[in-house]
Amino acid sequence: DTAVSQTPKYLVTQMGNDKSIKCEQNLGHDTMYWYKQDSKKFLKIMFSYNNKELIINETVPNRFSPKSPDKAHLNLHINSLELGDSAVYFCASSQDAFGVREQYFGPGTRLTVT
Amino acid sequence: KQEVTQIPAALSVPEGENLVLNCSFTDSAIYNLQWFRQDPGKGLTSLLLIQSSQREQTSGRLNASLDKSSGRSTLYIAASQPGDSATYLCAGPSNDYKLSFGAGTTVTVRA
Numbered sequence: 001d002t003a004v005s006q007t008p009k010y011l012v013t014q015m016g017n018d019k020s021i022k023c024e025q026n027l028g029h030d031t032m033y034w035y036k037q038d039s040k041k042f043l044k045i046m047f048s049y050n051n052k053e054l055i056i057n058e059t060v061p062n063r064f065s066p067k068s069p070d071k072a073h074l075n076l077h078i079n080s081l082e083l084g085d086s087a088v089y090f091c092a093s094s095q096d097a098f099g100v101r102e103q104y105f106g107p108g109t110r111l112t113v114t
Numbered sequence: 115k116q117e118v119t120q121i122p123a124a125l126s127v128p129e130g131e132n133l134v135l136n137c138s139f140t141d142s143a144i145y146n147l148q149w150f151r152q153d154p155g156k157g158l159t160s161l162l163l164i165q166s167s168q169r170e171q172t173s174g175r176l177n178a179s180l181d182k183s184s185g186r187s188t189l190y191i192a193a194s195q196p197g198d199s200a201t202y203l204c205a206g207p208s209n210d211y212k213l214s215f216g217a218g219t220t221v222t223v224r225a
Contacts, residue, residue: 041217043215102148104160105157107157108157110155
């Protein structure tokens with residue numbers, strides 16, 4: 001009964017390809033996030049959705065497009081992958097959109113672009 | 115924007131010693147601070163969330179304190195064990211509700 005799950009766990013692909021990462025949470029939370037952890041281990045927020053609406057959109061290339069079909073799912077689609085996109089991408093969820101409640105993280109998706 | 119710093123970047127202690135992990139933040143209007151644990155190749159596990167109205171939060175061998183006036187939070191781990199070896203991250207929200215993370219402190223507990 002994993003709280004926040006992501007698929008795939010590993011993704012190896014070539015430059016120029018388009019790929020998607022899926023995230024699901026079974027915690028009943030209203031807010032979901034995508035974070036990127038680079039090679040230096042810094043975690044930075046990319047997007048946040050609350051009740052399927054985009055509420056945080058950091059300075060991220062347009063090649064990244066999140067989609068939330070319902071409150072329990074937040075997917076990340078990446079077009080025209082570049083070498084610099086290689087990183088670990090984490091999905092997270094929380095009961096609120098204001099950073100008041102705890103955030104729960106998925107296991108991460110390690111993306112390698114060759 | 116909230117800036118979060120964790121020093122030292124790495125720490126190695128013998129088993130049984132108490133661990134003290136430091137976290138500094140720039141915006142004293144912070145309304146909570148969360149501590150996470152990250153094992154190699156794994157996701158983040160939430161350890162403690164301490165609200166600004168609290169000075170301390172405890173869970174088992176873990177104790178987190180928050181001092182808004184000095185811009186500091188400390189995570190204490192009592193009687194460390196080899197299983198405590200991991201990277202510990204702290205994170206606090208800024209007034210735009212985004213969580214800012216420190217770079218983490220990687221802890222090694224030697225048996």
